[in-house]
Amino acid sequence: MNNVAESESRASEDSLYRIRHSLAHVMAQAVLQMREGSTLGFGPPIDDGFYYDFILTSPITDADFPELERRMKRILKQGQRFYREELPADEALARIDEMGEPYKREYAEELVQSRGLEGLTFYRNGQFLDMCDGPHVDTTREIPRDAFKLRSVAGAYWRGDSRNVMMTRIYAWAYDSREALDKAVREYELAQERDHKRLGRELGIFTVDDDIGRGLPLWLPNGTVIRDELEKLANELEFRAGYQRVATPHIAKASLYETTGHLAHYRDSMYPAMEVMEEGEGGESVKEEYILRPMNCPHHHKVYAAAPRSYRDLPVRLAEYGHVYRWEASGAVSGLARVRGMCMNDAHIYCTEEQIGDVFREVIAQYDEAYSILGLTDYFIRLSRWDPNDAKGREKYVDAPEEWERTERILADLLADMQIDYVEGVGEAAFYGPKIDVQFHTVTGRDETVSTVQLDFAVPPRLGLSYTGADGQPHTPYCIHRAPFSTHERFVAFLIEHFGGAFPTWLAPVQVEVITVSDQFADYAGRIVDRLRGHFVRAVEASESDTVSKKIRAGLTRKVPNLVIVGEREAADGTVTLRRYGERKQVTLSLDEFERVLLEAISKRSLALKV
């Protein structure tokens, strides 16, 4: 972006910021008209509009939106001026008391007492007064009346803390023109059509059944194909990088998690223990507790510990697409994106401190390769640190400040050295160490952690892991946890939305569907399908009794990447007519040629077919 464009875009963002911020005040004014006696929380501009939080005297639902919007438009029409006023701290607090706004008061006190502000600013427009930093438009006439739209009502904790009161948040879109608003709303609606929960059902990828349980998706045949293909790719990348595959059970004794610290730091996210009676040495009954594992690492640590290790063996790379189970909060569970039983593209790399840098480089190179195969480019890196000031710090993180500082520095230096831009994620670390998270933008515009690389300094020593160094002495290895393909669940959820359900040929559940013009050509179609299946291509024949149009429609609806149409011409010439998903233009090519480009696209995992 050149400088002119940059400054223009910033100027328009500033004006948009004012519009959104001012509209928040306008909405709050209208809400107070409809629900007199309600109190205010925060009401900031956001990426696509604004929201405002309230404690309402009686609920508002989207059924109230038309009236609320009418009132807002009336305010805009009135041309209310925004008046700014700055008061010294004591007067400001007195003013807020008059306003009867306890939450504003709490925040104002904090601004004055903890942050030492000497004065606070207020904005008044019409009857509405708010403590607010601004900036705002001069008058509500500057705000286009047709460029905002109320979106949804939601709950939100005061100041984002679940120990606080739950407020009602009203979200709205807001832009500087009707066209920009329409565009945003259209994009939102298009994103809804790509929703993985919807496509997952329509494309037969997964289902969730009440009798199995919440957050425990069942992978249907089409979804299982995608899993298997991803797993195959992961295995190949890992094999090439010297990983060794292991297989370990889904449960372990509770005592293991006592030792690792999971029970101390992670208990809330774990399924509770299963109690069983086992026979003790003397034949007596002994109570034993087993836990569904929430992570694979302790099991892999035990694989590591199963053999004596020398520094010459390191790094040791142990990989498993391992199943783990986590007791996710009921309100968090959603489709495949947040589940309670998941299968993780896990590997643990045990290394010396000196090797950490090289191992991270190797892992990040692997991430790059994996994402480039999938055509994923819209992501950024987050360095996730612990938060020593967290109120629940001792519960959330292993208490070892020097280790945190040292390992976080290693990662920060490494990122700087590799010239990788990143954002800081304070309080986003794992309990056992800092991590580098890969944050993807989802189609609905939110960021989501898909993959992570974690540096674990805490658990290996607790399990007594060691290797013999060149000095003949035992040393404790570091463990690096990595999962470029995340869990099958979250990654496939993300990929469904990324591809809009139209997977590249190598990943598609059905790779080729052969459509006959009439069932006179069923023999030819059958021969094509058999031949392709002989090469492990997932080819199917369309139903015989439908019309060509109907079969094409069905194939497109199921987003089959390659529709092959055969009729008299093709049967006579030994050719096929190929209609690629998303392309109107078709090509007729010999069956041999089609097979060649198809197999090449599959083996190279191409995003497109070269014809």
Added chain:
RNA sequence: GCCGGAAUAGCUCAGUCGGUAGAGCGACUGAUUCGUAAUCAGUAGGUCCGCGGUUCGAUUCCGCGUUCCGGCACCA
């Protein structure tokens, strides 16, 4: 977990001011043999989410529960 909303056929949805329900698509059967996004006809398919309450009678009203959706918190 918290706030709010929703739940009717496989899917998308209509409907019953309280008298046990309908459409389109899909499925199945038959006819049609067709050249690029829906051929025609017929058939089957529903404890109207569950449990209580009110009522002569509840899918409809009320309560509780379950699940899902939009958020918040938490997180791969």
